[in-house]
Amino acid sequence: MNIPFSTPTAARRRPMTQKTVTLAHGGGGSAMRDLIDDVFLSAFSGEGRAAPEDQARFDLAALMARGDRLAFTTDGFVVDPLFFPGGDIGKLAVCGTVNDLAVGGATPVALSCAIIIEEGLEVETLRRVVRSMAETAHAAGVAIATGDTKVVARGACDKLFITTTGIGVIRAGLDVGVTKARPGDKVIVNGLLGDHGAAILNARGDLALDTAIESDCAPLNGLIDTLISAAPGLRMMRDATRGGIAAVVNELAEASKVGIRLDELSLPMRPEVMGFCEILGLDPLYLANEGKILAVVPAEESDAALAALRAHPLGREAAVIGEVTSERPGRVVMRTRFGGERIVDMLVGDQLPRIC
Template sequence: MNAPTSAPLRAPRRALPQTITLAHGGGGTAMRDLIEVVFVSAFATTRDQDAAAPLEDQARFDLAALAASGDRLAFTTDSFVVDPLFFPGGDIGKLAVCGTINDIAVGGARPVALSCAMILEEGLPVEILRRVAVSMAETARAAGVPIVTGDTKVVARGACDKLFITTTGIGVVRTGIEIGIGRARPGDVVLVNGLLGDHGAAILDARGDLHLDHTIESDCAPLHDLVAVLITAAPGVRSLRDATRGGVSAVLNELAEASGVGVRIRELDLPVRPEVHGFCEILGLDPLYLANEGKLVAVVPADEAAAALAALRAHPLGREAVAIGEVVATRPGRVVMETRFGGERIVDMLVGDQLPRIC
């Protein structure tokens, strides 16, 4: 985590205080103690490296090993400012790891490694930071994608809201895989891997304003293994996107515009759990626009749709997978939904967001 020296992990010179201070971002012993005790001890468990190994200002990779896995490098970065930091089904740390892995995976790449940069507010309880770091480490370790480098900054009280995380990921795209938002063709089938809107609903529920009878859990999950299974079953897959901010609506509108096609979806086929459907009805929200953190939209050729669905449904993260519509030649750039009442409506992108700070 960009420690000021490359000396190995050691016991801190003093016990860590209960809260973050400006000294923890100053480059001295307080910063080093925080990095080694909170971050290095957790993140070293995600990679083939001992926690006592020297700390460097960068991670290093064997180019020959990367080249043996594919012919292109995928690279992404994302920032996470979710409120609250902890919610049913996840927390900001798990969200950061899963979100970055998914951004790599939907390009058809195998995630290789992650970085983690944190901006901490003065006064943040150290125990909260520990919980987030452990959650990140557990998620990365379970996904098999190590956290290999990072950075820590501390800002004065009030300059940020508790904790912000920026993660970057790299991955390798296997030779022959060509997946992109502009590759959809009329006749293709649109699939989703499960229930929509859970994350957006979980975040709003976790803020405690609604007092719902049933807790809604976020769908936060890494999707790289699911994507690998899908590509094996349907090697002609045209496009993949994880439906985060803006939900499925944003993905489909970007697809229609980039590919110069129309998209028709069926409201009756949209997989939404009853609790989320009721939640949306009460608040006047639309599940098509709610964020997801473990759902992808896949566009596959019609002759591969059955195999793709079967592969998705055989995976734990795709058991509720369904076809929700088709790519069409009419109304290029538009997404049209056949309503449950037999009519049609245009599904536009939102100007802003239905809910603030959901990731």
Template sequence: MNIPFVPPTRRRPLSHKTVTLAHGGGGSAMRDLIDDVFLAAFSGEGRPAPEDQARFDLAALTAHGDRLAFTTDGFVVDPLFFPGGDIGKLAVCGTVNDLAVGGAKPVALSCAVIIEEGLAVETLRQVAASMAQTAQAAGVAIATGDTKVVARGACDKLFITTTGIGVVRRGLDVGIGKARPGDVVLVNGLLGDHGAAILNARGDLALETAIESDCAPLNGLIDTLIEAAPGIRMMRDATRGGVAAVVNELAEASAVGVRLQELSLPMRAEVMGFCEILGLDPLYLANEGKILAVVPPEEADAVLSALRAHPLGREAAIIGEVTAQRPGRVVMQTRFGGERIVDMLVGDQLPRIC
């Protein structure tokens, strides 16, 4: 990657405590906001040249693979800060993970923000710093972006859109339609923590034990997974709609059945408890640090061992198998020995969780 830099220039600190409409007007106030908040966080000691795009060395990209991966995602989480993360960390992790589950090495992100007039500048600084720290941990650059300010009430505090590019490894061919009967379905850890953390942060629960979001960049874990399973069929991060949404998409796209085992689902007792109280199904709770993977049966043990040796996969578990029966359907064997259909939700159990 080759992003041009020019020597640092003097940055004029913001005098405002809150964001005003002038900070989105394209003049010196906007430049001060971008310099003081975003470039200070994203550029380190240097200041990118003021171009309208980031530029990349194609030779450096093709050194990692032969196909380009490209994804985008918007983030509107409420509240902005929650146990285990914030909207900035969530934005970076979500886009990095969307690239990584396709077998790509994430390279760079863009960051577009829509800011409500009146948002505290310090809040914006905290979000930008969190994004920078998360991007550094994931080994990606935040290379370009955009800033807009809207009047009070036109958005809720802060919305972020991140777009990412990555390079897909040569010879790797994973996809939602690749599963075959006999394959094994795995997850890398405890399910539902993000949805529970957001719900608790809104004050809707009074849990004695705080639950933190599992928000994390998973590209390092996925490198480990791919190395352990060269025949891996597919990977998908189980965000909105949870595991249930992913396995239903898998069953439909691959024209197979999926059979889950309820007793094998790794989940906190606290999460199961509040789901029972509120009438929620934990299979549909959002995750931000969990992937569902499908691997050939002969690679399952190696994958499980490799995942459990990684800090983000210590609670990894096999949760089901791909079958030839009832193509397009997902069935779960319950803890009581019966069966139930796991279908797609029409809407969302919890709005604005990412």
């Protein structure tokens, strides 16, 4: 059973009195209705689009007025801890899917939200997460239109997992994609790398750092609109989440059958994050980001792209970090700060589980 978040709250329902989530809240009966009414509908009200049906509904003609293709993407979120400097699992779940839509060139329209909750979770924790989702969705200009809740017994999941799925519309004529990079193109990022990975590791208490590094978690659809306008020849964008920048450039090199040359000295990175990586023996190229895109633009549009990004609050530290070459197609090479060269491959093991 799917619960559209626009279902009108029936007057007979009362606010929840329980302090923790019980199995009954996932049972499909009146306790589940109370939870949905009190926690979800109160936060998401006004954002939904559907009648009180098992589904959200959208007028196709209105979607077609905005573009010619529908984009559809999903992501599960299992981040640990639930709350961390700069964000929480709810903000992350909205930003992640908004960004997956936007990097494909789509204007986000609506999200769904399926939550799996561990019995015993404090209702107040759930409220905080849901409020954060609502605020982030509002900031991104996207509706959370429909959802589902399941409750599992203590020990069958860790607190709370969220899956968001998004639909968006791609405007006619816009065609970005990971196969489109050509030798000579410039590789750009919109700011400091590795903050999210470092913030999560630090929040887990694995390292007692004085500096609170904040996650860069943010919805990037506004920034991306700006970039598309400034660089109409834009080849591709991808958000550098799990697997970091290294995963994105490797996918790109392989899909476009080109070489990529990065310049280590040009990578924008906080000294704290670089220090953090040195202490832990981590490679910052593999650190997760939740508010960073990698974009490839033709060389002649590179200055305009960079200026547009830097004029946006989420792109002030944007930088050109490398270029596309015809050497060694499928390979990524980095000029190190010491003047040498090394191959940047995809992450082989796991660096940080439950980073998102």
